[in-house]
Amino acid sequence: MPSHHPTVAVLFGGANSEHDVSVRSARDAVDTLRGQGFVVRPVGIDRDGIWHATEVDALPTLAGVSGANAATHRLRGPRPELWRGVDVVFPLLHGRYGEDGTVQGAVELAGLPYVGSGVLASALAMDKRMTWRVATAAGVPMVDTRAVSDLRGLPEAVRGMPLPLFVKPNRAGSSVGAGLVDDLGALAPAVRVALAHDSTALVQPAVRGDEVSIGVYRLPGGRAMATGPSLVRLAGGSAFFDFDGKYGGGETTIEIPGPVEGGILDRLRELALVAFDAIGAEGLARVDFFVTARGEVLLNEINTMPGLTAGSHFPRLCAADGLDYAGLLRMLVERALAVGPR
Template sequence: MAEASRPTVAVMFGGRSSEHAVSCATAGGVLEAIDRERWNVVAVGITEDGRWVPASDDAQSWRIRGGELPRVAPDERTVLPPRDSSERTWRVQGADGRASALAEVDVVLPLLHGPFGEDGTIQGALELIDVRYVGSGVLASAVGMDKAYMKIVLRAAGLPVTPDVVLAPGEDPDSRRAEIEALGMPVFVKPARAGSSMGISKVSRWSQLAAAVAAAVVHDPKVLVEQAVVGREIETAVLDGPEGPVASPAGEIVTGGGREFYDFEAKYLDEAAVDLRCPTELPDDVALRVADMALRAFQAVGAESLARVDVFVAEDGTVTVNEINTMPGFTSTSMYPRMWAAGGVSYPELVEMLLAGALARPVGLR
């Protein structure tokens, strides 16, 4: 059982999405950064088939080693959250059906990326039992996950976003060929509800379109065909504090090694393929606009706790919002903590601020 003087945080990671391994790697960084004198920590892994299982809280268990991605292993045991809002004790049920206490959980840190975790589903489950958690609520999480609806919300808030065509599940891209070709060449084809650059293709010839759509459908039946934007890839970390959301110094992604864009391998497996510049140099007026757009995007979707907002900055200084990510990659080398480090907030301090903020945030409607 948890010591009375220390709150207990349940770190949740893994999950059913194609970003399972990325979530595990994120957990490794966070588990190392949490102050164990301040927090009792329990680790809850979600297997790729959706089972909640007790997991190691040793950060070393979740490292990417030699290109090998970590995964939550199958387990006969199951973690059971409370049945309703009157309980606080989480339990572990064995294969024999017997359950024992795991911990009285005060706050959850759901380090889940992609569908079945980052999209409002876990957030809704926690809301039902009045458990506090880090991150955005149900609606903001769902909007941030679905790039098509995210753009609808951002456009309504007056923010410039990249032009696109949305292909519904099962829709033949040839039936929308005129609209797609009107976007110009090249285009990017991506799953509407995925992250970590999973399933994204750059199409430089229309003969490549069908294969690109097929690659995206592996991750999501709903697909976005998006106009390419020529410009610098700039990111901003937003942190929701007591006085409201604040923006970090901007960072920049510069790809190399023959890669045409910031794909999955460049993000997680080939450090030489990308240069993460943080902070980056922008003209003062452009830097102010980038920060302003990041905060406006955060507020437009109703985000809470944290988010990373990605934009393109053209040569003439025009800023276009690419997307908002309500649970960004959070390893110690990920852009979100690196941008805050450039702003004077260390990785452990950042984790503490997020946990303390979630613990203080009321449950239910707010």
């Protein structure tokens, strides 16, 4: 790290459906980094994609102040003055236009180090269809996945797939636009919902099993570490771990550490590290799996910038392994500085 306290630009918000999740993450991260002596410069991205130098809670009041034409002619993105004096960027963004490699490319053009995965790994993880291709090529078992871009191709895409089916957008997170289909009459409406969030919808056979996650992070020296497991406990009639379960304060809980048998845990950790390396991930990721009643482990998806409030899933996985929230954020910044500009 530099001899002075590094100046960290924390990017938050974003022009996507996960804007509010990012704001929550940033609120905790900014306060915690400042509490450790870092100079923090929050940079908020409003829902129109306009960037603002602003404190976290002031962002809503700035939406639209860049001029009536700013959003309509889509001159969006960072202004050069936002990078002045910055040592490292923390792109605490979730979903498209943030976690998908676009912002990572902008930071690389600015010549600055940044926390987390690079352009290619971010894009691969956001595109679940590409994650499936890369992970399976690396020997990581995944759920059978079919892609559709319009309803005309739906009958052929799902031919031979047993009910129930799980439908989700190809490029989205936090279970936005996802749904469980128990009968074929509900399939087309579910695909329409998914296509409202992305140009491609994915259809998978619903896996009956436990939802288990492993956290992966790189130490400043480069060694990748896998945490212990979490186990999602669905409640309140939820059929899957949906957006309300994750962020709505409902009855669904995440048990950490999850009660996972030793041999399966070893397999989960091994596959999490293989998947992390297969896409070329950097910094951190939460790797989500299904574990069936027969003990089969199937990769669901890789989240290269999971929620990072103090009480979020990934920080809790790290805390259970002895890495508290403040230490996690500090380590991520130190790792970014060790990697340097990309």
